[in-house]
Amino acid sequence: MKVEGSVAFVTGANRGLGACFVKSLLHEGARKVYAAARDISMVTLQDARVVPVTLDITNLAQVEQAATLASDVTLLVNNAGINHVEPLLGARDLNAARREMEVNYFGTLNMIRAFAPAMKREGGAIINVSSILARVALPSMASLCASKAAVLRMTEGVRAELTPYGVRVLALLPGAIDTDMSRDFPPPKIPAEQAIEEALAALRDGPDEVYIGSMAQQVAAGLAADRRALQESLSGF
Numbered sequence: 499m500k501v502e503g504s505v506a507f508v509t510g511a512n513r514g515l516g517a518c519f520v521k522s523l524l525h526e527g528a529r530k531v532y533a534a535a536r537d538i539s540m541v542t543l544q545d546a547r548v549v550p551v552t553l554d555i556t557n558l559a560q561v562e563q564a565a566t567l568a569s570d571v572t573l574l575v576n577n578a579g580i581n582h583v584e585p586l587l588g589a590r591d592l593n594a595a596r597r598e599m600e601v602n603y604f605g606t607l608n609m610i611r612a613f614a615p616a617m618k619r620e621g622g623a624i625i626n627v628s629s630i631l632a633r634v635a636l637p638s639m640a641s642l643c644a645s646k647a648a649v650l651r652m653t654e655g656v657r658a659e660l661t662p663y664g665v666r667v668l669a670l671l672p673g674a675i676d677t678d679m680s681r682d683f684p685p686p687k688i689p690a691e692q693a694i695e696e697a698l699a700a701l702r703d704g705p706d707e708v709y710i711g712s713m714a715q716q717v718a719a720g721l722a723a724d725r726r727a728l729q730e731s732l733s734g735f
Contacts, residue, residue: 499573499623499666499701502527507564507571509555509609510578512540514677515627518690519575520548526698532568534578555605565612572622573701574613576606579627586640595641602645603652610656614665623666623701626653630671630714633721636732657706668706670697673713686713 506523510516512535520533524545533541534553541550553564555578579602582594589595606626617624631639632646650669657667676687688711700708709715720728 501698504528504572505530505570506573506575507532507568508575508577509534509553511535515675515690515693516577518694519577522694534564555609556600558608561608561612569616571613572620574624576609577627578605581639581642583639584641585637598641598645603648606649607652617665618663621664625668625670625697627670630673630717632671634717634729634732668700668708670708670710671714672710
């Protein structure tokens, strides 16, 4: 799929990877970009092609309103997500895992369900921002890993349902990206611009499951070679 001339919708567009997605899509020639965030005052990019949208992806009424407003979308980027950096058994906040699942999994599913009818008619693509942690757990943020694993399985199921309609569904599985969400994660980190460059290259003519950065590629290779050994090597994180 070409970005040039497309109409895109980006969630979590107020900062980090989402804001970078908006800039990159405009640079690649998108005709319009809906930039969605819970607080649109944080969407500061000045471009006539940018349409700010107030959106909490866990709020079904707001999601439905967004889908009605943006019925011309041909590229949906599900970027919004949260990470409370909590283990599963030693969690300080016992509701953190539920919130991560509500935003990362159910919120993404809300968006796809709302936008799918129009995309079935017009075609296009959906990009779901997951993580390499969808495939392996870091104990210190295992509840996030569980939510990202759910996103990956959901992406596979949605892809099967939408492929007959000519809609591509991509899963991004990056390592740590240099954004606020990963500020406490040790380097090296992928520049946001690199992550998006690789995502858009895959959108044009690449795979539907995109491993971005050396960390993601090494984890994928380690899982293929010796899953147990890789999991044991990460047990101290």
